[in-house]
Amino acid sequence: MIKVKNLSKKFGHLTAVDDISFEVKPGEVLGFLGPNGAGKSTTMKIITGFLTPTTGNVEVSGFDVTEQSIEAKKCIGYLPEGAPSYGEMTPAQYLEFIAQVRQLTGQNKIDRNREVIQHLHLKKVLNQSIETLSKGFKRRVGLAQAILHDPDVLILDEPTDGLDPNQKHEVRELIKSIAPNKVIIISTHILSEVDAICSRAIIIADGKILADDTPEGLRNKSSSNKMDDIFREITSGHIS
């Protein structure tokens, strides 16, 4: 469960996130849509505890992300934008490091490790340093890191960016398969992706929520029944 209440974030004079509120319940996959610079990543960074909000608060699984940040972070799996990691490590070493941080032990650690390696097809590259991997593999290593501890809340910032169509399909299947009982927020520029995996979509521009609906509901608002059209209409201010 994620509760975002009256959240604002200012960087100097720039308001990146402007008084937004929403809730995400377990089982929901929320798609974050919006033009570049709309405040998607900033909102995700606040939810994961990387940024502190200027005003408002965020609760993750009952923990306030600024007051009880460590407890909140334990419930979250996060793939930051661009999937940063430690390039000199191999995926095997990296996942071992994450498993230790996430306090996985014994058989559970072995099982989880095997599962994510299998799901994300990392077996081939396990012992190659991450900096030498292709963009697609780096992204998948980042995803593996995010889901390793089987978190209740998953925040994925552009999880399919840089993947080829087959890999995109696989990652979508993966997200769908783990979606029941989890709270998932993904941000994306690919509107068809929202149709494919999201149960709900929020369109955000200039730090404000412009639409919050199911993908079908959003499409119905457009005369042409197309996601692309409704996105353009909403974000360029033709309807509100």
Next chain:
Amino acid sequence: MKNIIIIFKRELGSYFATPVAYVFIVIFLIMSGALTFYLGNYYERGQADLSPFFVYHPWLYLFLVPAIAMRLWAEERKTGSIELLMTLPISIGQSVTGKFLAAWVFISIALLLTFPIWLTANYLGNPDNGVIFAAYLGSFLMAGGFLAIGSCISAMTKNQVIAFIITVVICFLFLLAGSPLVLNFFKALVPQSIVDAISSLSFLTHFTSLAKGVIDLRDIIYFVSLIGFWLYANTIIIEMKKAD
């Protein structure tokens, strides 16, 4: 504590996964040897002690320790991995401590690998090994002081070159705080009591007394609190500027 150890192990491992560790250790050993034998006239002095070895450590550290410290946080910022680290369930203090300890242990490994020079002294004569131990302790603590400054400066920037240069300058000021160069400058500006306080901050004064074999608790407390101060500042800077 467990988290500090996890960060510590990851960091220390990363030194040896890249050529950084080997380049640093080799350069450190060659330089410390060369300075001892050529500038320190180790043989010509005709004394079996290691003072020509330790006397150059402050100057060696002045350039080599900032080179290790500059990457500690600047690199995390540059690659964006700081976002990953700061969203894992680890406190900033734990990350700062783990990273610092890994770098300190790494420099200590390089320092310990200078043991052949200790063997040489013992082969050539009968040096006072107690004095040598105290000097190694002083050198170890001084390296920690340089490193804590460097770690804090590294947290301020994405740019490792800037981190390096500023760290060298600050370390240089700390090193020479007790010398006329720095004190004469301050004498014109501030009262004598503050000049005395500045002079008591000198790395060189505290290290020299340890290098002479005098293990004075005050010198140890000086270095330990210096490290504590800079690491605390480091934590605050990361907290404030982690996302910049």
